[in-house]
Amino acid sequence: MENNFMPLFAQGLGSFLAYMLLIALVLSTALLVRVKFKLKPANHRTSGCHKSHCKTSCKRKAALPKPVANSFSFCPFCTSKLELALVEEDMKRLKCTNSSCTFVHWDNPKFVSICIIPYRNPTNNELGLILVERGVEPKIGYQALPGGFVNSFELPEQAAIREAFQETGIAIEINSWFDTLAVPGRNEILLVYLAKEVNQEPKAGSDARRVIIHPVDEIPALLLSSGKIAFDLHKQIITKWLEERKGQ
Numbered sequence: 421m422e423n424n425f426m427p428l429f430a431q432g433l434g435s436f437l438a439y440m441l442l443i444a445l446v447l448s449t450a451l452l453v454r455v456k457f458k459l460k461p462a463n464h465r466t467s468g469c470h471k472s473h474c475k476t477s478c479k480r481k482a483a484l485p486k487p488v489a490n491s492f493s494f495c496p497f498c499t500s501k502l503e504l505a506l507v508e509e510d511m512k513r514l515k516c517t518n519s520s521c522t523f524v525h526w527d528n529p530k531f532v533s534i535c536i537i538p539y540r541n542p543t544n545n546e547l548g549l550i551l552v553e554r555g556v557e558p559k560i561g562y563q564a565l566p567g568g569f570v571n572s573f574e575l576p577e578q579a580a581i582r583e584a585f586q587e588t589g590i591a592i593e594i595n596s597w598f599d600t601l602a603v604p605g606r607n608e609i610l611l612v613y614l615a616k617e618v619n620q621e622p623k624a625g626s627d628a629r630r631v632i633i634h635p636v637d638e639i640p641a642l643l644l645s646s647g648k649i650a651f652d653l654h655k656q657i658i659t660k661w662l663e664e665r666k667g668q
């Protein structure tokens with residue numbers, strides 16, 4: 421009888437090695453593709469994909485965030501033209517077209533410090549809230565809580581104290597942080613502080629046309645009347661303050 425064991429063994433070993441080679445080839449190709457295109461499967465699932473190779477294969481293309489307004493045309497450093505460009509995955513910003521310049525207009529939000537200033541009437545002990553009538557646009561002639569933009573050299577609390585003094589003539593003391601709110605579409609973040617009660621007579625200044633003290637009991641009607649309060653977020657802040665006072 422002819423011994424077929426050795427040829428069969430060699431044939432089996434050859435097939436096994438061929439399979440192993442094929443698997444190694446597939447794995448290394450997959451690895452190369454992933455490294456080359458920096459594929460992130462988890463990110464695909466959560467935020468979609470904007471890579472050019474995915475235009476046909478990926479059905480989960482997410483909408484790009486709304487680009488910033490074309491508020492600037494030229495780079496403040498090298499005066500080259502700015503153009504909207506993807507600066508990070510999913511992030512489009514105005515970027516300097518000069519390849520040797522790294523300027524990107526990130527358009528980060530600006531901080532605005534706002535003050536709630538309770539006023540205690542020294543003659544009848546009645547509690548009120550200080551609002552200022554705006555003397556500048558936007559919403560000139562409307563009433564708002566005192567406040568303004570935070571400067572780069574000051575803390576938000578200091579900005580609140582400064583703005584309150586400029587607009588009402590009162591040197592307030594901060595009692596506590598009250599709230600943080602964003603203004604949709606306006607790229608601003610409002611930092612709201614509650615001041616300690618004051619009782620001195622306010623005096624309008626800066627961009628405030630006049631200062632108005634509203635007794636607490638009259639504020640709900642004021643909030644309901646259109647054309648009085650400048651900003652919806654200020655209405656929200658005042659409403660929250662009234663509700664918290666009720667709960668005390």
Ligand SMILES: [Zn+2]
Pocket residue numbers: 495496497498499500516517518521522523
């Ligand atoms: Zn530049």
